[in-house]
Amino acid sequence: MAARALEDGFYDVPPGRIAAVVTHLEMLAPPHGTSTAPSPGYAIRRVHAPSVDWYRDLYRRIGADWLWFSRLRLTEAELAGILENAYVAVFALSANGRDEGLLELDFRVPGECELAFFGLAAPLIGKGAGRALMDRAIQEAWSRPIRRFWVHTCTLDHPRALAFYQRAGFTPFRQQVEIARDPRLVGELPPTAAAHVPMIG
Numbered sequence: 072m073a074a075r076a077l078e079d080g081f082y083d084v085p086p087g088r089i090a091a092v093v094t095h096l097e098m099l100a101p102p103h104g105t106s107t108a109p110s111p112g113y114a115i116r117r118v119h120a121p122s123v124d125w126y127r128d129l130y131r132r133i134g135a136d137w138l139w140f141s142r143l144r145l146t147e148a149e150l151a152g153i154l155e156n157a158y159v160a161v162f163a164l165s166a167n168g169r170d171e172g173l174l175e176l177d178f179r180v181p182g183e184c185e186l187a188f189f190g191l192a193a194p195l196i197g198k199g200a201g202r203a204l205m206d207r208a209i210q211e212a213w214s215r216p217i218r219r220f221w222v223h224t225c226t227l228d229h230p231r232a233l234a235f236y237q238r239a240g241f242t243p244f245r246q247q248v249e250i251a252r253d254p255r256l257v258g259e260l261p262p263t264a265a266a267h268v269p270m271i272g
Contacts (some may be wrong), residue, residue: 076240084250084271085250086271086272087252087253087256087271087272088250088251088252088253089138089251089252089253089261089268090229090248090249090250091225091226091227091248091249092205092225092226092246092247092248093223093224093225093246093247093248093249094223094224094225094233094243094245095221095222095223095243095244095245095246095247096221096222096223096233096236096237096241096242096243096244097219097220097221097222097241097242097244098209098219098220098221098239098241098242099215099218099219099220101209101240102209102239103146110198110199110200110203112166112167113164113165113166113203113247114164114165115162115163115164115165115174115202115203115204115207116163116165117160117161117162118161118162118163119161120155121154121180122153123147123150123151123154124210125170126142126150126154126161127142127150129145129170129173130143130164130173130188131143131260132143132171132192133171133172133173133190133191133192134188134190135261135264135265136193136229136264136265137190137227137228137229137262137265138227138253138254138255138260138264138265138268140251140252140254140259141268142188143254143259143260144259150195150269156179158177158178158179159175159176159178159179159187160175160176160178160211161173161174161175161176161179162174162175162176162204162207162208162211164191164195164200164203164204166195166200168195168200171191171192171194171195171200172190172191172192172195172200172201172204172207173188174186174188174189174204174207175187175188175189176208176211176212177184178215178217182216182217182218182219183218183219183220183221184212184215184217184219184220184221185206185221185222186212186220186221186222189204189205189208189222196229201235205235205239209239209240214226220241221241222236222237222241224236225249227265227268240259253270253271253272254271256270256272
């Protein structure tokens with residue numbers, strides 16, 4: 072059945088919900104260029120079968136400003152099942168010994184890699200750590216026999232996120248609108264998170 076065409080105009084977002092325009096991007100071949108080594112004080116390491124507590128702490132510290140919520144809605148067993156899967160690779164970027172960056176690559180679909188999560192805690196944004204982490208993501212993704220590396224971002228994300236992914240070599244191919252429960256209103260994130268996004272209960 073064909074999708075119903077939407078008329079131009081404004082559409083109400085129900086109270087208690089948030090709305091975002093989601094852009095999907097893909098990379099069909101590894102880009103050419105020199106990798107960026109982490110700056111002194113930064114280190115990137117693979118975290119094998121990370122604990123749920125460690126993951127959720129880092130996920131919240133990075134994602135609260137951008138209303139990351141999907142992994143907060145999983146049970147501990149569901150999240151552990153993902154993190155312990157042999158086809159999911161988690162990396163941490165540390166600054167002066169503290170984990171401040173998250174990279175998660177999902178190879179569960181044959182021939183593909185999804186950049187499932189990618190982010191830095193606020194103190195590292197704009198300091199070159201993101202470029203080094205992205206270079207590691209590209210290197211790790213294309214070290215396996217994939218045909219496509221893809222990611223999605225949305226209008227709730229950092230305002231420079233979309234341009235960052237495009238500079239890294241990803242090309243937009245699809246857009247969607249996502250409507251979801253506001254995680255601040257259901258106790259998944261504090262009410263003070265993402266002050267730039269109105270909270271309408």
